[in-house]
Amino acid sequence: MTYTENVRLALHAINSNRLRTMLTALIIAIGLSALVGILTTLDAVKKSMTEAFSSMGANSFTIRNRGTGIRIGGNGVRPKPFASIRYEEAIAFKKNLEIPVTVAVSVFASDGATAKYGSKKSNPNINIQGIDENSLNAQGLDLALGRNFSKAEAEQGTNLCILGDDLKTTLFGDDSPIDKVITTGNGRFKVVGVTAKKGSSMGFNGGRTIYVPLFKAKIINESANPSYTITVMSPNSEETEKIIGEATSEFRNIRKVKIKDPNNFEISKSDAVAQTLIENLSYVAIGGVAIGVITLIGASIGLMNIMLVSVTERTREIGVRKAIGANPSVIRKQFLIEAVVICLIGGVMGIMFGILLGNVISLLMGGSFIIPWLFIIGGFGLCVLVGVISGYYPAKKASKLDPVEALRYE
Incomplete structure (x- = not known):
């Protein structure tokens, strides 16, 4: 079977269980939108911050009676005022x-x-x-x-x-x-x-x-x-x-x-202040990535559960396919592609919502609108990875079913 036929079969199976599939895709979308949304916001804020400090002149420095007070994610110690x-x-x-x-x-x-x-x-x-x-x-x-x-x-x-x-x-x-x-x-x-x-x-x-x-x-x-x-x-x-x-x-x-x-007194270069702010934003990025990854792990467990249920429900169908000549590799590929397609459906929703959410927050904070191509490509790659990880065991289980026992399954 070609990949096109496998995708067509996957979409047919998804259409047969739309509610269950969409709920799983929604969990994936939520995790991915949190991940992409936070990273998009931070990217837009970094860009805006860099532009703001560049307009002040990268060759300038400031003399104050105290430090800048930028301590995001630090130990909370404020700079000593002079x-x-x-x-x-x-x-x-x-x-x-x-x-x-x-x-x-x-x-x-x-x-x-x-x-x-x-x-x-x-x-x-x-x-x-x-x-x-x-x-x-x-x-x-x-x-x-x-x-x-x-x-x-x-x-x-x-x-x-x-x-x-x-x-x-x-x-x-x-x-x-x-x-x-x-x-x-x-x-x-x-x-x-x-x-x-x-x-x-x-x-x-x-x-x-x-x-x-x-x-x-x-x-x-x-x-x-x-x-x-x-x-x-x-x-x-x-x-x-x-x-x-x-x-x-x-x-x-x-x-x-x-x-x-x-x-x-304190002397600080304008680009050093910008760099400090950008470095401190990494703590927020780590938190955002952690939230997104935890949600995606939950979604992958849910997806694996759905695929196992799907294998059980379609045991007789698997037996018929094996009886007419489908080898274990074809069966395994079919269920893997189905898991990946479900992930990609959730991924498309999550990436679109994440970019929209991230840019709305960025614009409200005075930043600029950006299209994070790196996060889009990375998001789709992550979806494929989650689909493969979640679908591998159910696909392997389906490929090892005995065709005689599968045909007798009610």
Whole structure:
């Protein structure tokens, strides 16, 4: 018998027991959709994360008063915070670093503000961030409307602001906000720009942010002791390590760190942060794979049980086939192919649902839509493997039936 005839017989047998077969295929689909869905989500998030950090510049590094705090799957130990980086220290570093780099300084002034324009009012979830003339570029942000702050405006603390795209839509709809005055807290700010749309990154949504001049943020900051963030962008990757050394030495002098003492600040490269996040996502991937594999093991046991029942129910049919010349290899092949076909039916449903589920979650998290061809091919391969493993014993049992005893079976 050819493979085509075996597949046709398998589909006929499946059609005869549709409910039982579909329930088994559904178990396989659930296991495979969990596996493909989680891996698709992680792949899409990794892609989005890589793009986000690439837009910030692979050659940049950041100086903070503490580590990033990324400890997914670790021992739960949070990074030790050092004394806050003061405004004067950040500005001194920016002015004193005598190497060809771009330095940006920023600070969060508020994370629960509201903004008003006329009768329109935002929800109390607006971030106010103080930035200098280089910060938008350092954060990978572009302007959709208007202009950036000048160096003088950032240092003088003028009542100007740049709106995130979501906030602009909330307050102004389709109208231009340029040169309009909004109110936030006790201050009134003239809008000079609007950022282009960009997804969320590590919980921070730039679309719901009001960017104000750096010195203005110092005046209105809700924190009594805010810590400023310094981002240094080097011209090329070859010089990054050298520039980190120069920056470390300069900032140690500004912070008056003694030669024998360790740094009281943290320096992290942007691509290193992305790599840490991606590596930590592997713990989630392991959990997802474990869930999918356990479900598939359960499905394979169920499939083996169904195939054993099928062999028992079709004992007389097997006897007839052997009596007219079918050898054990033909019988074994028929039942193996039937098990594989059932797995593939469940696999198609599971892969399609897994890709859909994974991409929906990814889009909700600000990621992008992807078609994971590797997971699709791997999923089908896994289905064939489960089918062969689950169907081998029942197929072997069917091939060893004595034709005389099988024909007498009722």
